[in-house]
Amino acid sequence: MSPSTRATTKIDLDVIENKEGKNAFVGSVDQGTSSTRFLVFTKKGEIAAWSQMEQTQTFPSGEDKVGWHEHDPLEIWNDVKQCMSEVDRILETNNIQFEIEAIGITNQRETTVAWNAKTGTPYYNAIVWDDTRTNHIASQVAAGDPDRLREKTGLPLASYFAGTKVKWLLENVSELQKDLKEKPEEVRFGTIDTWLLYQYTGSPSTAKGAGNINGLFLTDVSNASRWLFCDIEKVEWDQELVNAVCSPYQVPLSVLPEIRSSSEVYGKTTKDATGVGTMEGVPVAGILGDQQAALFGQTAFQPGEAKNTYGTGMFLMMNTGTKLVPSNHGLLTTIGYQIGADGPVTYALEGSVSHSGSTIQWLRDQLQIIDDAPESETLATEHNDGLYFVPAFAGLFAPHWRADARACIVGMTASHHKGHVCRAALEAVAYQAKEVFDAIYKDSNVLLKNLKVNGGGTNNKLLMQFQADIINVPVITPHIMETTAMGAAFAAGLAVGFWKDTDEIKALWSVASTFTPSMKEVDRAKNCYGWQKAISKSLDWIEEEDYDEDDFYDAQDKSFDMSFFAADSDANPRLRNAVSSIVLIALGVGAGFLLGKNSRQK
Numbered sequence: 001m002s003p004s005t006r007a008t009t010k011i012d013l014d015v016i017e018n019k020e021g022k023n024a025f026v027g028s029v030d031q032g033t034s035s036t037r038f039l040v041f042t043k044k045g046e047i048a049a050w051s052q053m054e055q056t057q058t059f060p061s062g063e064d065k066v067g068w069h070e071h072d073p074l075e076i077w078n079d080v081k082q083c084m085s086e087v088d089r090i091l092e093t094n095n096i097q098f099e100i101e102a103i104g105i106t107n108q109r110e111t112t113v114a115w116n117a118k119t120g121t122p123y124y125n126a127i128v129w130d131d132t133r134t135n136h137i138a139s140q141v142a143a144g145d146p147d148r149l150r151e152k153t154g155l156p157l158a159s160y161f162a163g164t165k166v167k168w169l170l171e172n173v174s175e176l177q178k179d180l181k182e183k184p185e186e187v188r189f190g191t192i193d194t195w196l197l198y199q200y201t202g203s204p205s206t207a208k209g210a211g212n213i214n215g216l217f218l219t220d221v222s223n224a225s226r227w228l229f230c231d232i233e234k235v236e237w238d239q240e241l242v243n244a245v246c247s248p249y250q251v252p253l254s255v256l257p258e259i260r261s262s263s264e265v266y267g268k269t270t271k272d273a274t275g276v277g278t279m280e281g282v283p284v285a286g287i288l289g290d291q292q293a294a295l296f297g298q299t300a301f302q303p304g305e306a307k308n309t310y311g312t313g314m315f316l317m318m319n320t321g322t323k324l325v326p327s328n329h330g331l332l333t334t335i336g337y338q339i340g341a342d343g344p345v346t347y348a349l350e351g352s353v354s355h356s357g358s359t360i361q362w363l364r365d366q367l368q369i370i371d372d373a374p375e376s377e378t379l380a381t382e383h384n385d386g387l388y389f390v391p392a393f394a395g396l397f398a399p400h401w402r403a404d405a406r407a408c409i410v411g412m413t414a415s416h417h418k419g420h421v422c423r424a425a426l427e428a429v430a431y432q433a434k435e436v437f438d439a440i441y442k443d444s445n446v447l448l449k450n451l452k453v454n455g456g457g458t459n460n461k462l463l464m465q466f467q468a469d470i471i472n473v474p475v476i477t478p479h480i481m482e483t484t485a486m487g488a489a490f491a492a493g494l495a496v497g498f499w500k501d502t503d504e505i506k507a508l509w510s511v512a513s514t515f516t517p518s519m520k521e522v523d524r525a526k527n528c529y530g531w532q533k534a535i536s537k538s539l540d541w542i543e544e545e546d547y548d549e550d551d552f553y554d555a556q557d558k559s560f561d562m563s564f565f566a567a568d569s570d571a572n573p574r575l576r577n578a579v580s581s582i583v584l585i586a587l588g589v590g591a592g593f594l595l596g597k598n599s600r601q602k
C-alpha cells in the first residue's frame, strides 16, 4: 500500500473562522503505539485538520522471541512527515492559508531507540514499551526486591521501563556495544519524543536507510521519568541508577538526552527535515509523554484531578501537584509536567495497564470474532453470565506487577459464545481501571469524584457505562476527544504565547457526555468478586526458574557477560544463585555419595 493511501486525512471547515485571510494554528504530533497523527488546532482549541496513519506492529517470531514487540523508527519518522504533508495538502486544497506557530510532540512512552549520531542510522528497531524480553533483566536487577530503585525513580523494576531496554540493546546488538566502547560520542539513546525532535531539527544524512543527523538531543521531564535512570526529585539522570540497571556496561550520561521542561522553544524545524514548506522553521516548543499530555489536555491542573486514557494500553493518572506521593499499592510516582524552564515540576500517581485496546485488537486479529473495534460493543451480550477474561498477555502491570501472569478466560460453560467473550474483554478493561482507581485512593486518600476519560476505547458506550457502574462515579468524555494531541499542542502553544496561561486553556475544555453510575451495590460487589477470582487464576503461570536457566546459558555463551559475573558479584545475583545452587547440589551429591559409601562399608 502506498503511504498516501495509508493515511486518513480530514478537515473541519466549520471551525476555521478566517477562511479568506491567514490562520494561525498550533500543530501536534501524537505518536502512539497504534498510530501516528498530525493535527492542527485553532486558538479556540478546535481541530482544524488532521491526518493519521496506522503503525506497523512487528512481533518477531520464534520460541525465544515470545513477547517481543518492535517498531521501525524510520517508519515512524516517515509517517510523521507523511501526516504533516497530508494536513498541508488538505488545507491547501481547500484554499485555507495558514501559519503553524509552534509544534508539540507527544509520544508512546518508554519505547526505546538507539541510533548513531554520525550516520543517523538506528542500531536496531525501537523496542516497544509493552515488550517483555527484558523481564529477566528487571528480575536480575531487582534481586528479589522489585522496589529496590523505587525511592529515587518512583518505579518498580519491570520490563516496561526504558532502562531495561537499554541494557538489552547493549547485550544483544554488537555494533552498538562496540560503538559505546570505542566512540561513545556517536551513540544516542532516546524515547520516541527524542527521536522525533532529533529528526525535526536535523539535516539529511547521506547514509543509506538513515534518518537525519545533527539534530537536537533532548527530552522532557515527563519522558525522562520513565527510564529507571532519573532521580525524580532532583529531576536529573543519576549515574548510580544507570549502573544499577546496565552493569557491567559503562553507560555515560552523555548518551542520554538532556532533560528539559515540557514547554519551551527547544529549536526550529530545519529546512529539508520535514519536506513540507509550511512546516519549516517552526518552533518545536512542547514535549510530553502521551499520558501526561492527556492529563494536560484534560486540563487536570489541580492536585486531585485525574484522567483515564483507553488506548492500546490504559493509563489512569492523578495530578499530585508539586508533591511526590510514594505508592505502596502498585502505582507509579511519576513526573506529570513542567511548564517553562523555571516552572514548578508537577508530579502524578499513575496506574499503567498494559492491555486495554490491544485486547480488542486481539479479538479482531487473532480470534477474528469481530471485524472492527466497534463490533465488540454490538456483539457483546447484556451480561457476562459468569465469564471473565484477564488479558494478562504480557503479565500484569499496575497494580499487580506480575510478569508471571498470563491471560485466561475463566468460568466458561457450553452456553457461552463469542458475544460473552466480547463482553468479558470490555469488562476486563473496566475492572483493571477499578483496581487502579482503588489504589489511588489507598495511596493518596483522594476519592476521585469523577473520571475524565479519552482515547479510542471511549467510543465504546457499553464500556463507558460499565466503567461508571464499576467505579461508582460519573465518567466524563470531553468535547475534543483528541485530548492527548491537545495536551502537547497546549504545551507548545503556551511556550510561544499562542495561549496566555492555563486559565485560558481551562476555558477551552468542555464536557461532551457523562455516564452516570446505575448499578446496584450488590451487583457491583458480585462482579468485582468474580474479577478478583479470575485474577488469581492468571497468576503464577510462568515459572521464575525459566529466567534462571536462560541467564545461565546466556552468560556461558557470552564472554563479555562472563566478565561482569567475575567483576561485579552484585551484578547478577540470579546467576550467582544458579551457580551457587549447582555448587551446593554438587557438594550435596558428593557428600551423599561419600556417606552412602561409608554406610555401605560399615
Ligand SMILES: Nc1ncnc2c1ncn2[C@@H]1O[C@H](COP(=O)(O)OP(=O)(O)O)[C@@H](O)[C@H]1O
Pocket (backbone or CB within 6 Å): 032, 033, 034, 035, 310, 311, 312, 313, 356, 357, 358, 360, 361, 373, 374, 375, 376, 377, 454, 455, 456, 457, 458, 459, 460
Ligand atoms: N469502539 C471501540 N471499542 C473498543 N475499543 C476501541 C474502540 N475504538 C477503538 N478502540 C481501541 O482503541 C485503541 C486505539 O486508541 P488510541 O487512543 O488511538 O490508541 P494509541 O494512542 O495507543 O495509539 C485500539 O487498541 C482499539 O482497539
Ligand SMILES: O=P(O)(O)OC[C@H](O)CO
Pocket (backbone or CB within 6 Å): 031, 032, 033, 034, 107, 108, 109, 110, 129, 289, 290, 291, 311, 312, 313, 314, 352
Ligand atoms: O500508545 P498508548 O496510548 O497506548 O500509550 C502508551 C504509553 O505511553 C506507554 O507507557
